[in-house]
Amino acid sequence: MLGLGKRDFALLLVVFVLTMLAPFLLNPFPVNSAMAQFNAGYPDLMQRFVIFGIFAIGYNILFGLTGYLSFGHAAFLGVGSYAAVWMFKLFSMNVIPAIALAVATSGLFALLIGYISLRRSGIYFAILTLAFAQMSYALAYSVLTPITGGETGLQLALSDPRILDAAVAQGGNIPVPGLFGLKMNASTELAIGDWVFTFSVGYYFCAVAMLLAFYMAIRLFRSPFGMMLRAIKSNNTRMSYTGLYARPYALAAFVISGMYAGLAGGLMASMDPLAGAERMFWTASGEVVLMTILGGVGTLIGPVLGASAIKYMENIVSKINEEILHSWFAFLPDGLENVLVAVIYPFVGKGWHLTLGLVFMLVVIFLPGGLVEGGQRIGRLLRGKKAKSPTKSTQSNPAE
Amino acid sequence: MDAIILQILNGLDKGSAYALIALGLTLIFGTLGVVNFAHGALFMIGAFCAVTLSRVLNLGFETVDPNKTDFLGNPATVKTTYIEHWLGAELGGGILDWGVPLAILFAIPIMVLIGFAMERGLIKHFYHRPHADQILVTFGLAIVLQEIIKYFYGANPIQTPAPEVFRGSFDFGTLIGFDPGQIIYPYWRLVYFGFAAVIIGAVFAFLRFTTFGMVVRAGMADRETVGLLGINIDKRFTIMFGLAAAVAGVAGVMYVPINPPSYHMGMDFLVLSFVVVVVGGMGSLPGAVLAGFLLGILESFASMGAVIDLLPGINQIIIYLVAIIILLTRPRGLMGRKGVMED
Numbered sequence: 129m130l131g132l133g134k135r136d137f138a139l140l141l142v143v144f145v146l147t148m149l150a151p152f153l154l155n156p157f158p159v160n161s162a163m164a165q166f167n168a169g170y171p172d173l174m175q176r177f178v179i180f181g182i183f184a185i186g187y188n189i190l191f192g193l194t195g196y197l198s199f200g201h202a203a204f205l206g207v208g209s210y211a212a213v214w215m216f217k218l219f220s221m222n223v224i225p226a227i228a229l230a231v232a233t234s235g236l237f238a239l240l241i242g243y244i245s246l247r248r249s250g251i252y253f254a255i256l257t258l259a260f261a262q263m264s265y266a267l268a269y270s271v272l273t274p275i276t277g278g279e280t281g282l283q284l285a286l287s288d289p290r291i292l293d294a295a296v297a298q299g300g301n302i303p304v305p306g307l308f309g310l311k312m313n314a315s316t317e318l319a320i321g322d323w324v325f326t327f328s329v330g331y332y333f334c335a336v337a338m339l340l341a342f343y344m345a346i347r348l349f350r351s352p353f354g355m356m357l358r359a360i361k362s363n364n365t366r367m368s369y370t371g372l373y374a375r376p377y378a379l380a381a382f383v384i385s386g387m388y389a390g391l392a393g394g395l396m397a398s399m400d401p402l403a404g405a406e407r408m409f410w411t412a413s414g415e416v417v418l419m420t421i422l423g424g425v426g427t428l429i430g431p432v433l434g435a436s437a438i439k440y441m442e443n444i445v446s447k448i449n450e451e452i453l454h455s456w457f458a459f460l461p462d463g464l465e466n467v468l469v470a471v472i473y474p475f476v477g478k479g480w481h482l483t484l485g486l487v488f489m490l491v492v493i494f495l496p497g498g499l500v501e502g503g504q505r506i507g508r509l510l511r512g513k514k515a516k517s518p519t520k521s522t523q524s525n526p527a528e
Numbered sequence: 529m530d531a532i533i534l535q536i537l538n539g540l541d542k543g544s545a546y547a548l549i550a551l552g553l554t555l556i557f558g559t560l561g562v563v564n565f566a567h568g569a570l571f572m573i574g575a576f577c578a579v580t581l582s583r584v585l586n587l588g589f590e591t592v593d594p595n596k597t598d599f600l601g602n603p604a605t606v607k608t609t610y611i612e613h614w615l616g617a618e619l620g621g622g623i624l625d626w627g628v629p630l631a632i633l634f635a636i637p638i639m640v641l642i643g644f645a646m647e648r649g650l651i652k653h654f655y656h657r658p659h660a661d662q663i664l665v666t667f668g669l670a671i672v673l674q675e676i677i678k679y680f681y682g683a684n685p686i687q688t689p690a691p692e693v694f695r696g697s698f699d700f701g702t703l704i705g706f707d708p709g710q711i712i713y714p715y716w717r718l719v720y721f722g723f724a725a726v727i728i729g730a731v732f733a734f735l736r737f738t739t740f741g742m743v744v745r746a747g748m749a750d751r752e753t754v755g756l757l758g759i760n761i762d763k764r765f766t767i768m769f770g771l772a773a774a775v776a777g778v779a780g781v782m783y784v785p786i787n788p789p790s791y792h793m794g795m796d797f798l799v800l801s802f803v804v805v806v807v808g809g810m811g812s813l814p815g816a817v818l819a820g821f822l823l824g825i826l827e828s829f830a831s832m833g834a835v836i837d838l839l840p841g842i843n844q845i846i847i848y849l850v851a852i853i854i855l856l857t858r859p860r861g862l863m864g865r866k867g868v869m870e871d
Contacts, residue, residue, distance in 0.1 A: 197660050244856065251563060251659060252855055255806045258799065259848035266848075271841030410799055414667065421664055474679050482679070485671030492665040493653070 136346050139428060143342055147335040150174055151325045158322030165447055171315055171328035172399075173443050177436045178331070178338040179395045184419040184431030185338075185345050186388020191417070192426035193354060194381050195361035196246070199254045199413050200261025203241070204234040204386040206268065206408030208393025210275070213282045213403045220292035221303045223312065223333070223398040230394025231387045238386025242379050249364070261413055268405035281404030305398045307333060312398055330399050337395055338432075341388060346428055348384070357381050418484070422491055424498030433499050441480050448476040530710040535828045541717040541786060543824020544724030545571075548779035549801040550808060550816035551728060552772035558748045558811045559765045562651050563659050565666035568798025569673040570773050573642065574780025575789035576677055577635035579686050582627040585611055626691045628784055635777045643773025647766050670795065678791040690716040690785035716785050723782050727775060728817055734771075735813075744768055748811075803851045809864025819862055823847050 132140060146153065155169030168174070187201055208230035215226035245256040268276040276282055284302045293303075305312045307329070315328035348354050356377050359367055367374045397403055406412070415438065423434025450473055457465045475483045495501050549571055556564045588609035596604040612620035623630065650669065654662045689695065694715040702708050735741035747754045747761040754761045780789070787793065804823055808815030829835060830846040842849075854861060 195660070197663065244852070248855060248859060251663070251810070252806060252859070254663070255802060256852060256855055259803060259851045262799070263845040263848045266844030267841055270844055411795075417664070417667075479675060479679055481671060482675035485668050485675060489665055489668035489672065492661060492668060493650075496661065 130343070132343075132346060133350070136350065136428075140339075140343060140346060143429065143432070144339055147178065147339060148332075150177075150335070151327050151331070155323060155325055159324050160322065165452070166444055168440055168444055169325065171326055171331045173439065174331045175328075175334050175395075175399050176439045176443070178334045179392050179399070180416075180419065180435035180439055181432040182334075182338050182341045182395070183389055183392035183416055184423065184435040185341055186385040186392070187416045188385075188420050188425060188427075188431040189345060189348060189357075189388065190381050190385035191420060192431075193349070193357035193361060194378050196249065196378060196382070197251075197254045197417070198245075198257040198382075198385075199410065199417070200241070200257035200259070201385070201389055201416050202410070202412035203261035203264045203408045204238055204389035205393040205396070205412070206264065206403070206405065207237045208234045208390030209397040209403035209407060210268075210282055210393075211390070212394040212397035213284070213401055214275075216284055216290075216305060216397070216401050217282075217288040218291065220290060221305050222293070223305050223307050223394075226305070226398060227337075227391065227394035230397070231390045234390025234393065235383050235387040238383045238389075239379070242382035242386070246375055246378050246382060258410055258413070261408060262410055265405055265408040265410070268408060276403075276405060278405070281402050283402045305401055334395050334399070337391065341391065342428075342432070349428060353377070353380070418488055420498075422488060422498055424500030425496075427497065427500040430498050430500040437499070438484065441484055445476055445483070446478065446480045450477075530706055531832065534711050534713070535832055536825055537711070537713050537717070539825030539828035540721045540821070541824075542827065543821040544721050545779055545783055545797065545820075546801055546804045546824050547817045547820025548724050548727060549776055549797055550804040550820045551731060551813060552776040552779075553801060553805050554808070554811060554813050554816040555731070555768055555772040555775070557805070558813065559744060559768045560647070560651065560655065562654060563662050563666070564651070565663050565798065565802075566646070566670040566673060567666075567772075567776055568794030568796075568801065569670040570639065570642065570776040570794070571780040571783075571797055572674060572677065572789065572791065572794030574635050574639055574777030575784050575793065576681060576780075577638055577777065578628050578631035578781040578784045579681065579688055579789060581631040581634045582688050585609065585624050585627050588613070628688060628690055628781065631781045631784075632778050635781045636774050639774040639777030640770040642777075643770035644766060646773070647769040651769070670798070674791045674794060681791065683791060685788035685790040687788045688784045690719075694719055694785075720782050720786060724779070727778065731771070731775065732813070740764065740767075800847060803847055805861075807851050807854050807861055809861030812861070812863040815861055815863030823850065826850060 130137065130140070151169045151174065153169070154174065155167045157163040157167050168177075183201075183205060187198070190196055190198055190201075211233035212223075212226040212230040215229045219225060241257065241260045245253055245260065248256060269278060272278075286300070286302055290303075310329050312330040312333065313328070315326050315330075318325045318327065356374075360374050360378055364374055393403075393407070396407075416435075419434035419438050420431045421434070422437060423432065424430025450469060453469045453472055453476070454465065457468050460468065473479070475486075491498055491502075495505075497504070549567060552570070553564060553567050556562055556567070586609055588607050590605045590607050592603050593606045596606070609620065609624060611623055614620065615623065646669070650665065651662075654665060697712045697714045699708050699710075699712060735745055743754065743759055743761070744764055747759075747764065751761055780794075783789075800823075801820075804819045805816055807823065808817070808819030826846055827843070831843040836843060858864075
């Protein structure tokens with residue numbers, strides 16, 4: 129189906145169903161219950177899940193397939209956001225041209241940086257990409273202020289020309305990005321009993337974009353081109369000995385993954401039309417590395433899982449405070465309750481980075497294949513050891 | 529001319545910090561072959577050793593002084609630190625004042641222990657894994673370490689002053705025959721530079737002139753052969769890791785008066801230090817030191833008004849620009865050896 133194998137199609141179908149039903153699945157708790165704060169089904173967060181999912185899928189095409197560790201990928205996301213916001217400012221609030229421009233600009237930018245950086249490999253490549261990203265960040269913050277808005281970021285204004293459609297919406301407000309009349313921030317709510325589910329246009333738009341991106345990633349993974357990229361990872365030297373010049377392939381992977389980052393940046397700007405330099409800072413690049421590794425590098429679904437896990441922690445786990453912990457353990461005797469709260473508290477709330485760091489270390493040490501490998505191991509345990517040989521995982525063997 | 533000398537001086541203190549961190553990174557990389565992304569965190573922990581010591585020294589009790597009143601007219605409370613109480617105002621006050629330099633003595637054993645624990649507990653298991661895995665696991669460790677520090681010390685920078693004698697600036701220009709008031713330079717930055725020079729000299733002398741250092745250098749050149757000679761090279765390399773951690777730690781301790789430490793200072797320095805190491809050449813100790821000072825001084829030259837007018841924004845990107853140019857023209861860095869980190 130759709131040019132995919134049976135297993136891949138099943139995976140795509142599962143992802144399709146999960147993303148389409150996400151407003152239900154992520155809202156398992158009634159509105160007024162104590163657990164309601166764990167509901168992740170609000171549009172803003174769901175959009176972040178899929179947008180960062182796209183970012184991580186793209187990063188995985190570079191790092192997972194070719195093994196080139198880029199520490200500057202956020203630069204492409206930032207460039208994509210700036211391009212999209214400029215499209216909103218100058219031409220139209222329609223998101224399609226904005227995203228197209230974002231993808232194209234990031235692709236060009238990636239072509240330039242990749243052409244230079246791919247002359248080196250290993251840690252030198254990591255440092256080169258980091259250097260380019262940090263330069264872009266510093267320039268966006270200072271000299272390029274007329275283009276990037278500097279410290280305040282790039283924002284829409286009433287005085288923008290927007291030559292293709294009305295510069296000012298009804299009521300004198302700045303118009304909202306939309307898709308042929310569908311506003312990105314529009315949403316409907318559905319109340320069933322105590323549950324309230326929110327369906328937003330923005331989320332479904334991003335979700336469709338992610339499904340397309342995911343589908344293209346599967347096709348790429350299974351194509352001869354993907355095979356070539358894997359060969360670069362397993363032994364670049366031998367590739368050269370067979371008379372094959374591998375760098376154009378690596379460059380193509382770099383540009384594709386840069387375009388994915390641009391798509392993510394464009395979507396981010398479409399959901400909330402502003403762009404700032406901090407999106408290009410190296411910690412943002414580090415975050416996408418964390419997402420990809422955490423989920424499972426070189427796997428298809430891993431990066432999306434990793435992105436969702438990190439964004440969930442960032443938005444939900446970080447909200448748990450001491451009072452909430454006390455209310456959870458209220459059934460215990462007082463002394464025990466206080467001890468438990470004191471032990472757990474550093475790991476949640478503002479300390480969620482600590483949990484993230486620990487989980488990340490554990491994953492790198494014990495589960496180099498990330499959450500996906502963890503799931504596969506558990507699955508194998510449950511099925512018993514007989515299913516050991518036929519499991520053909522999507523994991524490509526890491527090699528140096 | 530005076531502006532040039534001033535910029536060189538300004539570059540020295542930052543360059544010293546880069547050089548010290550890059551030296552430790554290179555020691556670890558040269559001996560153990562591990563790319564340690566947690567090295568910036570060690571620098572940061574060193575800085576917080578100084579903060580901790582100054583907090584401990586400032587512990588005290590409050591007494592009511594009947595002769596003084598506060599602004600409400602109540603009897604004022606006067607805080608006396610234990611150390612002044614026990615050792616007298618003269619000696620105790622002196623110790624309080626010299627808290628930051630004293631923290632070096634406090635930081636060295638702590639940093640060596642942390643270094644041993646890191647190497648034995650974690651990094652040992654990563655010798656045979658790809659460099660990417662080493663980078664990732666130490667990156668995770670760096671996040672954990674900085675979050676622990678954040679939990680205990682909060683997210684805000686903590687001011688910790690230098691000793692009284694070294695506060696303020698002096699007129700460096702008059703020493704070398706300029707008119708007074710042209711080259712003003714803070715004392716502590718000069719102290720920092722001198723201190724860095726001593727540490728760097730000590731590390732080099734240790735490696736060059738002691739038997740231990742000789743064995744370590746031999747191990748860096750050919751680990752297997754040294755092992756075959758019946759020398760426990762792993763143990764020596766672990767000690768070198770401790771030493772590298774201590775170098776980063778004391779670099780952090782002394783940097784406290786220049787830049788109030790906050791939990792993310794390690795990461796800020798780490799990124800630049802990696803650039804420094806790569807520019808100097810992976811695995812080359814003199815290269816790391818040279819590149820550290822070079823980039824520090826270049827950075828301060830790029831922040832001169834005249835240069836910024838000519839090339840706006842150059843002060844922000846100079847280090848990265850130099851790194852890119854050097855990596856593309858001299859792939860092994862300034863003084864890199866053949867066969868190190870080459871696939």
